[in-house]
Amino acid sequence: MSAHDRHGPLVRHEQVHIADDSPWKKLPMAFGAIGVGGLLVAFALKGSDPAKFWSSYLTAVMWGLAITLGGLWFVIVQHAARAGWSIVVRRIAENLMLALPVVAALMLPLVFLGTHDLFHWSHPEAVEHDPILKAKAPYLNEGQFHIRAFVYVGLWTAFAWAYWRWSTAQDTARDAAPFSHKMRRWAPVAIISFALSLTFGAFDWLMSLDPHWFSTIFGIYFFAGCVSAVAATIALTVILLHRSGYLRGVVTAEHFHDLGKMMFSFTVFWGYIGFSQFFLIWYASIPEETYWYSYRGHGDWLTLSLVLVFSRFVLPFLGIMSRKIKRNPRTLAFWCVWILVAEFLDMYWLVQPALAHTRGVEHIRPDLFDVTTLVGVGGLLLAVFTWGLTNRALVPLKDPRLEESLNHENF
Amino acid sequence: MAKRTKTYGLLAEYETPAALYRACEKVRDAGYAAWDAHTPFPVHGLERAMGLRPSIVPYIVAVMGFTGAGLGFLLQYWSSTEAYALIISAKPYNSYPAFVPVTFELGILLGSFGAVFGMFGINRLPQLYHSLFNSKRFYRFSDDRFFISIEARDAKYDPERTRKLLEATGAASVEEVED
Structure with a gap:
């Protein structure tokens, strides 16, 4: 491995830069076109049923936010913890974080x-x-709601942009250390701002869909989904890059193992938080708290609730537990896709029953709104993400502890 | 009283983890089974150099954990529906959501027992006596030296040939240890 060669560069140029003739270079434009097209069609259809349209739109944006907010969390928490293992996959998370301002702006x-x-x-x-x-x-x-939306979007944009700039500027800097120091020094501030804005964002945009209902644990519930979603997206991206010949020997089974552990632990955490929320409400049995679960427990919504319990917790818990599965790219890729789909189901389950309940609808019929908004939001997210991947190095080249990350091993 | 002079095996001493690592590969390739490496700190990848199979502790933990969770649930189910069937806060006897915390905790408890005592069992701990401590050199295994011990009970063990093998791996010293 080149990492042992102390005289040459730690990674070869072609390992960590996407070549100009690679199909990856075409992705940003393609995803951008798909995303804009999807949103245009969605907004064109909006007139037929505006409430259902916004409901689907919110589902898609919250799913995009879960992945991109997860990206921001991943970056700042690795800096705060001064983690070594994650440096070779940090740039993937940074590029997801780069899409955060775009996805968050879609909320406006x-x-x-x-x-x-x-x-x-x-x-x-x-x-x-x-x-x-x-x-x-x-x-x-409404006045406060608008102001808070600007505060959340502003905070996330500021941190995402600052960290992306610092990290990519470090790649070409003569003196790399000040960038690392700056990123570490700001990390605790970013974490506190992130925790508060994410919690209140989840209160505003998800919990207040049903304004009588409340749950203080709700922000953490959303956060648990963010973390497993971002670990899944990072691992899936690296597996795809490996297939194109990039990052081989840079991101190894050891890093897959750790990303798998993160997916596993936050799958358990999601189950723990989700159950804690349900358990207290079920046990106390106070009508203005229980009815939120009550209308998720009838008709098709009951089916979706059970599907969610199994797809978001029980099956991945048993599936990702084994060390072999986490270290094998094929099996890990399967569970990455699984987690991302389950995360979308979770957002669907959080957002859409509110409208169905007010209309007295107990069946679930996925419609064009759901498809077009998801294509739109997903397309724009992936456009920015792949732009970052194809226009910058795939790892932070001058991070002072890159070698430690390249040689990382699990016990 | 006559002193017993049975041999436990051979002990080879190395000065660096790299030397130990290469020596382990040679001992592994020579086909020994009853041997071990001793280091003051974990050496990455040594299990591959030694050709060790993955531990079975995870399977013990899984069986114990699921047993604990299952028994925990049954305990509550039986006591709330059969032994002390009481209506509590207008809920059914079999209020399974209420059983989850204890089910979970007992799963964790027995799973941890499986991890700790399973590891003890596989390593045959605690041991009040170990022959390797008959070597004064060996005490540095917890300080700054690296060792390989090959036991005499190994089918391939031969006092002369095994000693030659260890000497050829660049050992700083090779000595016979009494049982």
Whole structure:
């Protein structure tokens, strides 16, 4: 392995740069076109049922946010912990994080145009005769809702852009150390801002869909999904890059093993948080808390709830447990795709029952809104992500501890 | 009383982890089974150089963990539906969500027992006596030296040939250890 050669570079240029004639170079434009096309079709269809459209749109954006917010979390937490193992996969997470400002900005049209269609609390006439909503009005009102949306999007954009700039600028810097110091020094600030903005973002955009209901653990529930989704996306991307001949001998079975462990642990964490939320509400049995689960427990929604329990926890828990499965790219790739699909189901399960409940609909019919918004959001996310992959080195070349990461081994 | 002079095996001493690593590969390739390496800290990849198969502890943990979880659930199921069937907060006797925490904890408890005591069992611990400590040199295994021991009970063991093999691996010293 070149990593043992102390005199040459740690990684060869062609291992970590995507060649100009590679099909990867065409992806940003292709995904961009697909994404813009998907969103245009979605918005063109919007008139037929605006509330359902915004519901599907929110599902897709929250799924994109789970992956990209996970990217930001991955980067800042590795800096804060001064982790060595993750340096060779950090750039993948940084490129996902680069897509965060775009995906987060997609939230703004909804906040300004779709609030009345989705959020019951945004109707003053409804709030007037409702003591619970009246009490929540100082927080849940449109003015504050708009301002908070700008704060979340602004914070995420600032941190994502700053960390991406610092890390990519380090690749060509004469003196690499100050960049590492800067990224580490800012990491705790970023983590605290991230934790607060993610929690309140999940309250605003997911929990307040049903404004009478509340759960203090809700932000952490969303966060658990973010982390397993980003670990799955990173591992899947590396497996695809390996197939094209990149990062071979740079990202090894040892790093796959660690990413698999992260997927596994946050699958368990998701189950733990999801059950804790359900358990307390079930046990106390207070009507204004239980009804959120009650209408997810009827008709097709009950089926989806059970599918979610098995697809998001039980099956991956048993499936990713083995060391062999985590270290084999084929089996790991299967579970990466599985986790990403399950994460989408989770967002669907969080967002869409609210509207179905107000309309008294107990069946689930995936429609064109669901497809086009997912294609739109996914396309834009992947366009920015693959732009980052194809236009910068695939690993932080001048990170002072790159060699440690290349030689990383699990016990 | 006559002193017993049975031989435990041969002990070879190395000065660096790299020397030990290469020596392990040679002992492995020579086909020995009853032998071990002793280092003051974990040496990455040594299990490959020694040709060790993966530990069976994970399987012990899995069996114990699932047994614990299953028994934990049955304990609660039996006591709430059969032994002390009481209605609590208007919930059915078999309120399985309420059983989850204890089921989980007992799964963890027996799983950890499986990990700790399974490891003890496989390593035949605790041992109050080990022949290798008859060598004064061996005490440095927990400080700054690296050792390979090949036991006399190994089918391939031969006092002369095994000693030659170890000397050929670049050992700083090779000595016979009494049982």
